[in-house]
Amino acid sequence: MAANKNLLMLPGDGIGPEVMRETRRVIEWMAKKRAVSFDVTEDLVGGSAIDAHGIPVTDDTVEKAQKADAVLLGAVGGPKWDNLPFEQKPERGLLRLRKELELFANLRPAVCFPALADASSLKRELVEGLDIMIVRELTGGVYFGTPRGIETLPDGQRRGVNTQVYTTNEIRRVAAVAFELARKRGNRVTSCEKANVMESGVLWREEVQKLHDESYKDVELSHMYADNAAMQLVRAPKQFDVIVTDNLFGDILSDEAAMLTGSLGMLPSASLGAPDATGRRKALYEPVHGSAPDIAGQNAANPIATILSFAMALRYTFDMGDEADLVEKAVKDVLEKGMRTGDIMQKGTAKVSTSVMGDSLILALNNLAA
Numbered sequence: 032m033a034a035n036k037n038l039l040m041l042p043g044d045g046i047g048p049e050v051m052r053e054t055r056r057v058i059e060w061m062a063k064k065r066a067v068s069f070d071v072t073e074d075l076v077g078g079s080a081i082d083a084h085g086i087p088v089t090d091d092t093v094e095k096a097q098k099a100d101a102v103l104l105g106a107v108g109g110p111k112w113d114n115l116p117f118e119q120k121p122e123r124g125l126l127r128l129r130k131e132l133e134l135f136a137n138l139r140p141a142v143c144f145p146a147l148a149d150a151s152s153l154k155r156e157l158v159e160g161l162d163i164m165i166v167r168e169l170t171g172g173v174y175f176g177t178p179r180g181i182e183t184l185p186d187g188q189r190r191g192v193n194t195q196v197y198t199t200n201e202i203r204r205v206a207a208v209a210f211e212l213a214r215k216r217g218n219r220v221t222s223c224e225k226a227n228v229m230e231s232g233v234l235w236r237e238e239v240q241k242l243h244d245e246s247y248k249d250v251e252l253s254h255m256y257a258d259n260a261a262m263q264l265v266r267a268p269k270q271f272d273v274i275v276t277d278n279l280f281g282d283i284l285s286d287e288a289a290m291l292t293g294s295l296g297m298l299p300s301a302s303l304g305a306p307d308a309t310g311r312r313k314a315l316y317e318p319v320h321g322s323a324p325d326i327a328g329q330n331a332a333n334p335i336a337t338i339l340s341f342a343m344a345l346r347y348t349f350d351m352g353d354e355a356d357l358v359e360k361a362v363k364d365v366l367e368k369g370m371r372t373g374d375i376m377q378k379g380t381a382k383v384s385t386s387v388m389g390d391s392l393i394l395a396l397n398n399l400a401a
């Protein structure tokens with residue numbers, strides 16, 4: 032018998048619990064209809080952990096995350112915790128999980144579903160058929176570099192410091208993930224940095240090129256300054272296949288890419304560690320969107336990004352590509368039927384709540400499996 036599949040669920044704050052509730056129904060559907068069951072444990076992260084324990088993630092939760100086959104996270108943060116000191120903010124819980132689990136490779140696919148091409152702020156012909164994979168470095172760079180902090184200078188001014196820093200290995204391991212993915216897709220990688228102004232960018236470019244020449248000559252590699260990449264993403268996004276970039280540029284470029292697809296409410300992500308001796312890699316799956324406090328608790332959020340994040344878990348952690356395809360197909364069907372949460376609303380479509388979107392997805396899954 033196959034080992035149990037352990038899933039740690041961290042719904043978090045804002046719309047996190049609502050979108051996770053609908054995802055849970057998809058997980059239960061898998062158990063009922065596909066005979067694949069998951070051992071699901073729920074825990075707290077972000078503001079909800081602060082309220083319960085005074086800190087954004089406890090050691091116990093981090094340990095559970097280390098042991099789980101996959102972590103599924105909703106969203107963290109909200110106005111209630113905005114005034115806390117920096118180190119205690121909800122976001123620190125998520126950053127600690129990424130860092131301690133060493134989830135250095137963040138996969139953020141930006142796929143435009145045909146039914147949503149008109150929901151994009153760009154023209155249909157620019158985004159129709161779009162399928163980009165952004166690979167963002169997630170445990171290094173300016174997010175974690177030291178020295179960092181805010182200090183008061185002798186003359187009374189204050190000085191804020193962060194450090195952008197990358198080592199050879201940090202660059203090579205994330206670039207390798209990008210090359211491997213490219214081989215299974217369009218076989219093209221665009222590496223983005225600011226080598227024109229930053230030494231860390233020069234190193235980035237050199238190391239990516241070296242790794243390419245050593246081991247991935249079959250993959251087409253190009254380099255692009257990150258500002259140009261931002262421009263090209265809205266000018267002609269379909270020129271890209273896989274984009275690999277650092278933590279901060281990846282944060283920005285992935286939000287931009289998300290909007291090409293119609294809404295931030297559609298985008299899943301996977302954060303992966305290095306494979307261990309048995310080939311298992313630690314993994315955390317989460318939507319790219321945030322906690323959306325303005326619509327939290329109203330049953331209005333789009334659960335699709337989180338449900339697609341679960342589909343990524345099926346594909347990358349559980350090696351269940353067929354089931355992942357099924358979930359993605361169900362999303363496509365529901366969108367084609369004109370079901371829309373507020374964020375992807377268009378003329379001639381029906382505005383539905385979070386839970387009705389969940390109902391429709393279960394119905395679509397039933398139809399596909401029938």
Ligand code: IPM
Binds near residue numbers: 319
């Ligand atoms: C993201 C988010 C996070 C980040 C925040 C919530 C810390 O914007 O996952 O893109 O900046 O990495």
Ligand code: MG
Binds near residue numbers: 282286
């Ligand atoms: Mg972001």
